[in-house]
Every structure is written in C-alpha cells, then in structure tokens.
Amino acid sequence: MKEKKRAAMNNKTKVIPIQWDATFFFERAVRSLDRYHYDKALKYFRRAVEYEPDNPVNHCNMAGILSEMGNYEGSNEILRRIVEEMDPEMTECHFYMANNFANMEMYEAAEEALVRYLEEDGEGQFLEESEEMMELLHYELERPTKLAFIKAREGIYEHDQARSLLEEGKFVEAVRMLESIVEKNAGFLAARNNLALAYYYMGMFDKALATIGEVLEIESGNLHALCNLAIFYQHAHDQVQLKPLVELLAKTVPFHEEHVFKLATTMGILGEHGEAYRHFLRLLKDSTVQSDACLYHYTAVACSNIGRFDEAQRLWLQAGKLDPESKVSSYYLEQLAGVRAGRHPAPTSYHYHLPFEEQFKLWEKSTDAIPDHLKRDPLVRSSFFWALRHGDRHTKLQVIQALGLIADNEVKDALRDFIVEPQEEDYLKRIAIFVLRSIGVHDSLQAVLEGQDTVIEHSRMPSRLPVWEDKWQAVLEAALLRMKKHYDLVQQHDLLTLWIEFLSRVYPDVPKLGKIEGWAAALEYLTAKMHRRAISYHEVSQRYGTSIATVSKCAKRIDEICGIKEKMKMAFPALTANHQE
Structure with missing residues (x-):
C-alpha cells in the first residue's frame, strides 16, 4: 500500500498544471475562429468573460461571434451595454451595431449608429468601411446620410502628410x-x-x-x-x-x-x-x-x-x-x-534592410555619394540623427560627414541645432559649421563656441582675425576644390583650421601670397602628412600646376609658424623618426 501511495505521489509531480484565465480561453477562441468553429469560439469567449467580466474587449469579442452566427440582436445587446455601462470610449461598438442593423435591414437604426460612430470616433479605424455603408444607406433610404462631421477626419490629411514625412526620414x-x-x-x-x-x-x-x-x-x-x-x-x-x-x-x-x-x-x-x-x-x-x-x-x-x-x-x-x-x-x-x-549571435534587428554598420561600410567603400535609397530610408536617417545626439566622438564625426552627403533641409536643421548645443565639443561644432557652408548654407549661423554665443557671418571664417582678405579665401578655395574628391570632410576642415592658425599667428605680417596655387598645394601637403597619408611634393605640385620649389618653400614657412612636424613627432614619434621626404 505504501508503495502504491509513493508511486501515486511520484506520478503527481509529473502533471503540468494549466493556468485557467481569460488569456487561455481567448487563445482557444481565436484558434476556433481560425477553423470557423463559431460555436466553440463563442463558448470560449464566454468563459473569458467569466474570468474578466469588467474587460470590455472580451464582451466585444463575444458580440462579434454572435454577429458572425447571425444573432444580430444578441450582438447589439452586448455592444449597447459596453458603450452605456462599461466603456463609452469604445466607439467602434457603434460601427459594429450599424453593421448588425444593416444586416437586419433596419436602415434608420443603422444610420443612427453609423453617424454616432463617425462623430465620436477620433481614430478612424473603420472609415473606409463606413464610407461604403453610407453609400448603401443612401441607396436604401433614398437620401444622403444625416452626418454633421467626421471626427476622425479632423487633421487626417495633415496626419497622412506627417506620416509620409516620417517614412521619408524628415523628422523635423x-x-x-x-x-x-x-x-x-x-x-x-x-x-x-x-x-x-x-x-x-x-x-x-x-x-x-x-x-x-x-x-x-x-x-x-x-x-x-x-x-x-x-x-x-x-x-x-x-x-x-x-x-x-x-x-x-x-x-x-x-x-x-x-x-x-x-x-x-x-x-x-x-x-x-x-x-x-x-x-x-x-x-x-x-x-x-x-x-x-x-x-x-x-x-x-x-x-x-x-x-x-x-x-x-x-x-x-x-x-x-x-x-x-x-x-x-x-x-x-x-x-x-x-x-x-555559434561563431556569432543571431541578428537582433527586425528591420528589413542591411545592418547599419554594413551599409556604412558599403558607403565608405564607394567613391560616390550615399545612394538615394539610403538617403530616403527613415531608419538610416534616424540612426544618423540618433548618433549625432548620443554617439561617441568618432561616431559623431562620421555622422556629420554622412549628413554632409545627404545635404537636404532636414540635415541643415539638425546641424544648426547641433552647433548651438553647449555640451557638444567645439571641434565637432566647427566641423558641422564647415559642412553647413559646404552644402550651401550661406546665411549667418548662430553657434556656441568656447562657451560663448557666437554669430558666424558668411563673409568671414570662424576665426578671431579682424579681417578676412579675398586672397586668403582664394587659397582656401583652390585647395578645397582639388581635395574634394580625395579627402573627407574632416580632413578638409583640418586644412581650413591649419590655414586660419597660420594667418592668425603671422597677422598682421601676412605674406603677399603672390602664388595662390603654391600655398594651396602646401596646405594639402601638410594636411595629408597630419593624417599620415602618402604624398610627395612632386605629386602635389603637378596637381596644382606649380613648382616643387614653391610648394616646399610655402610648406616650410607654414611649418615654421605652426610647428606641424613637432606636433607630429609628439603624436607619432615612432612613425616620424624614420620619415624621409
């Protein structure tokens, strides 16, 4: 006897208890619906109501099954109770009642329920179906529907436009x-x-x-x-x-x-x-x-x-x-x-596109701008805008450059907002300003630099120089024109910074700059060296149409004032120790 009792106890531990709750019966009801077993679905929905009698959704599901089974009066009785006693906000019940009345050929009552739905429901979930029903009622009643306004249509056109803007990534x-x-x-x-x-x-x-x-x-x-x-x-x-x-x-x-x-x-x-x-x-x-x-x-x-x-x-x-x-x-x-x-984890992104990192790699390998489909992809654009606010320094640099290639109004607004953020690094903000200028923003810019509110006019560079001469600008433009396809925006900005630093240090004794191309070539040469890019005086002099001697002379003069080689030795001693021109 003891052995039987022990065996029974052991068997008991293997029984898996079923959790009887509203969710359990709801799932059974949905399964029955999928198989068109309406009688079983009704039974399960009724059990769900017993477990959660105050949940109007369970009652609404039961009303839906009754309607499917042709019991329109019973369905409407439940729907009326929902909106009158349980949850007046469930305005869709009025639409369901209108359907039931129409099926009973009670067109006046159907019209009354439909009008109430359209005038009270702000979501517009059944707008298309309602329009079809209005056509039916117009035909049966031989007059237009007595409708004052459609609540869900308030702002609906503008909302559709806004959704389109979201899908295009135009978040601002x-x-x-x-x-x-x-x-x-x-x-x-x-x-x-x-x-x-x-x-x-x-x-x-x-x-x-x-x-x-x-x-x-x-x-x-x-x-x-x-x-x-x-x-x-x-x-x-x-x-x-x-x-x-x-x-x-x-x-x-x-x-x-x-x-x-x-x-x-x-x-x-x-x-x-x-x-x-x-x-x-x-x-x-x-x-x-x-x-x-x-x-x-x-x-x-x-x-x-x-x-x-x-x-x-x-x-x-x-x-x-x-x-x-x-x-x-x-x-x-x-x-x-x-x-x-097991070499790497399963993908976690449910978005239907390549991972952001993969897309960025493809873009970096490409010599062209970001492809149009990526520019329009809202997920890619949101990744850029998110990273601009929350990424690390390196990521923000990448994103600012990428935004410069997209160059639409949304980008301009985002970069304008970025340069007035007090907590952002000045260097990143100067890059952003450079990008704004490079993509055609020529008006005055408001920025916070060195903790101060600053207005940057188009007619001058972001420097403390009291003037900005046309020849200085000509040198800069000559360099940037030739660098555009070979250097990224950060490197172009560093050239700008180097030129401003040189001019600021020698001012007011600035050289006459007789040979603009020589100075421009020297700036590119030194910028390339700062970024450890292979370059020679011969290569750069040919591209700028000037002599090796002129480029060398200008580069040495800039180096004397700004100490480029000394800075590089401090930053990369092992690399510069073995460097030979």
Missing part, C-alpha cells in the same frame, strides 16, 4: 506638423503616437516618453502606445518599468492585422523572440500578406533567435524570391551559417 518637418495637429485636436491619438516616434527617432527621448504618457492618460489600453512605451523603457534600461509591461504584452492576443504586426515587431525588438514568432506566424497564414518579403524576413529573424535555423533558412530563401533585387536575404543567409556554428 514631421514633428512640426504633428505638434500642430495635436494642438488642434488633443484626442487624435494616432498623431500623438507618431509624434512620440518622431521625437524618439530624433533622439529626444524625454519628449517621446512624455508624449506616450499623454496617449495613455487618454486611453490606457492603446496598444501602439504600450508597444512604443516598452521600447522606450528598453532604451532607458528601465527594467523595473519594463518587466510588468512585457508581461502584459505577452498576454495580449490582438485581433486586427495591424495590431498583430505592431505587437510582433515590438516583442522582437524587446528580445521576446518566441512571442514575436507566434504573432508573425499568424500573419503569414493570411493570404493577403503572403507576398510581402519583409514579413518573411521578420519571421526568419525570430526563428534564428529561437533556434529554428532550418525554418529561418527557408523563410529567407522565400524572401529572396519575392524581392530578388534586395541584398537583405542573401546577407542574412550568409550570416546564418555562423549563427548555426
């Missing part, structure tokens, strides 16, 4: 437009969510966080806001706030495709790759998105992070077939072998 313009929309229509939550993202892309983290907080104050369950907030907390390494939010999102099973996609990508970014995979798989079963290469890439990334390498390979191959011109699939397929072997 998008922010201006979105701020204006939100000021006029405080309840336009989609605009607030996009404004928070625009702030985030620009590196304005505190503003992004505050804006998301405003959305959640108005609608605590807004899924887009909750997903964005989780990503913001992850960026801030705030695990205390992040953990319960991730747990909440992990229990969420969205019904609409847009929400499924948002949650899937968010869980992937948060490192919850199993959850991301589950949601992406739901999307792949939908025939309307099966031709989207991006979705196959996202699912493959999730697979590679949970060890489903064969499936990841199959998905990336499919993405490559759907988008043969893209290099994304082939890059990640090459990386997959290393992931399998």
Whole structure:
C-alpha cells in the first residue's frame, strides 16, 4: 500500500498544471475562429468573460461571434451595454451595431449608429468601411446620410502628410506638423503616437516618453502606445518599468492585422523572440500578406533567435524570391551559417534592410555619394540623427560627414541645432559649421563656441582675425576644390583650421601670397602628412600646376609658424623618426 501511495505521489509531480484565465480561453477562441468553429469560439469567449467580466474587449469579442452566427440582436445587446455601462470610449461598438442593423435591414437604426460612430470616433479605424455603408444607406433610404462631421477626419490629411514625412526620414518637418495637429485636436491619438516616434527617432527621448504618457492618460489600453512605451523603457534600461509591461504584452492576443504586426515587431525588438514568432506566424497564414518579403524576413529573424535555423533558412530563401533585387536575404543567409556554428549571435534587428554598420561600410567603400535609397530610408536617417545626439566622438564625426552627403533641409536643421548645443565639443561644432557652408548654407549661423554665443557671418571664417582678405579665401578655395574628391570632410576642415592658425599667428605680417596655387598645394601637403597619408611634393605640385620649389618653400614657412612636424613627432614619434621626404 505504501508503495502504491509513493508511486501515486511520484506520478503527481509529473502533471503540468494549466493556468485557467481569460488569456487561455481567448487563445482557444481565436484558434476556433481560425477553423470557423463559431460555436466553440463563442463558448470560449464566454468563459473569458467569466474570468474578466469588467474587460470590455472580451464582451466585444463575444458580440462579434454572435454577429458572425447571425444573432444580430444578441450582438447589439452586448455592444449597447459596453458603450452605456462599461466603456463609452469604445466607439467602434457603434460601427459594429450599424453593421448588425444593416444586416437586419433596419436602415434608420443603422444610420443612427453609423453617424454616432463617425462623430465620436477620433481614430478612424473603420472609415473606409463606413464610407461604403453610407453609400448603401443612401441607396436604401433614398437620401444622403444625416452626418454633421467626421471626427476622425479632423487633421487626417495633415496626419497622412506627417506620416509620409516620417517614412521619408524628415523628422523635423514631421514633428512640426504633428505638434500642430495635436494642438488642434488633443484626442487624435494616432498623431500623438507618431509624434512620440518622431521625437524618439530624433533622439529626444524625454519628449517621446512624455508624449506616450499623454496617449495613455487618454486611453490606457492603446496598444501602439504600450508597444512604443516598452521600447522606450528598453532604451532607458528601465527594467523595473519594463518587466510588468512585457508581461502584459505577452498576454495580449490582438485581433486586427495591424495590431498583430505592431505587437510582433515590438516583442522582437524587446528580445521576446518566441512571442514575436507566434504573432508573425499568424500573419503569414493570411493570404493577403503572403507576398510581402519583409514579413518573411521578420519571421526568419525570430526563428534564428529561437533556434529554428532550418525554418529561418527557408523563410529567407522565400524572401529572396519575392524581392530578388534586395541584398537583405542573401546577407542574412550568409550570416546564418555562423549563427548555426555559434561563431556569432543571431541578428537582433527586425528591420528589413542591411545592418547599419554594413551599409556604412558599403558607403565608405564607394567613391560616390550615399545612394538615394539610403538617403530616403527613415531608419538610416534616424540612426544618423540618433548618433549625432548620443554617439561617441568618432561616431559623431562620421555622422556629420554622412549628413554632409545627404545635404537636404532636414540635415541643415539638425546641424544648426547641433552647433548651438553647449555640451557638444567645439571641434565637432566647427566641423558641422564647415559642412553647413559646404552644402550651401550661406546665411549667418548662430553657434556656441568656447562657451560663448557666437554669430558666424558668411563673409568671414570662424576665426578671431579682424579681417578676412579675398586672397586668403582664394587659397582656401583652390585647395578645397582639388581635395574634394580625395579627402573627407574632416580632413578638409583640418586644412581650413591649419590655414586660419597660420594667418592668425603671422597677422598682421601676412605674406603677399603672390602664388595662390603654391600655398594651396602646401596646405594639402601638410594636411595629408597630419593624417599620415602618402604624398610627395612632386605629386602635389603637378596637381596644382606649380613648382616643387614653391610648394616646399610655402610648406616650410607654414611649418615654421605652426610647428606641424613637432606636433607630429609628439603624436607619432615612432612613425616620424624614420620619415624621409
């Protein structure tokens, strides 16, 4: 008897308890829906309501099933109770009621519910469907719909424009437009969510966080806001706030495709790759998105992070077939072998483009400007703007140069903002000023240099010289014209700095500068030496159309005043000790 009891106890420990809660029954209901088992889905949704009777979403799902089963009156009874007793903010219930009334051929009641939806709903989730229903009601009632205004249309055109600006990476313009929309229509939550993202892309983290907080104050369950907030907390390494939010999102099973996609990508970014995979798989079963290469890439990334390498390979191959011109699939397929072997970790980015570092390498190898598709890519642009605010010194130098090659109005605004930041290094700000001048900004610039508010006029260089002669400018322009294709912007700026230093030290006894090309060639020669680039007097004299003797004479004069060789010896003693001209 004792042996039987002990065996029973041992067997008991092997039983895995099932957690009976609303989420469990919700998932069962969704599974039944996918199989068109409406009776089972209704039963499971009812059980979800029993566990969470105060959750209006569960009631709304039950109403949806009743509608699918043809029980329109029962569906409307639940929907009416939701908006009258549980959550008046769930304005979509009025649209669902309008559908039910239309199916019952109660067109007057359908019109009343539809008008109430359009006049109260600020999100506009069912605008297209509502317009189709209005056409039906117009035909059946033989008159136009009695509609005063559509709340969701307030600022809708401007919002679409702002979203387009965000997609093009024009964040400053998008922010201006979105701020204006939100000021006029405080309840336009989609605009607030996009404004928070625009702030985030620009590196304005505190503003992004505050804006998301405003959305959640108005609608605590807004899924887009909750997903964005989780990503913001992850960026801030705030695990205390992040953990319960991730747990909440992990229990969420969205019904609409847009929400499924948002949650899937968010869980992937948060490192919850199993959850991301589950949601992406739901999307792949939908025939309307099966031709989207991006979705196959996202699912493959999730697979590679949970060890489903064969499936990841199959998905990336499919993405490559759907988008043969893209290099994304082939890059990640090459990386997959290393992931399998444990040589490097699985990719963490769910964005459908090459990793930023890879794109930067391709750009650095190219002799041309940044390709147009990269200039327009909002993720690349946001990486630049983010790094300009939060990167280390070397990264900021790279980014300032890259922005100089993009050279649009957004870039000019970002660099103007950068040069007035008191905490940024003066050298970086001077590079930014040089870039602004090189991309055609000729008006006066406001900057903070050496801790002082400074106005830099176009007619003079950023120096303390009381004058700036035309011949001095001619030397500079002669050098920069020939260096443009062979030296980066930092090196060009260092040439400018060297020229200003020389002139400042010898002023007012500046040489007459009879041979402009000789001085320009000498500046390039010395700049190349400072950056340890191979160059000779012969090479540079030929390019500038002057003699070796002239270049040598001018270079020695600049070196005497500025001490270039001495500085190089101090910085690189081992290299300069063996140097011979």
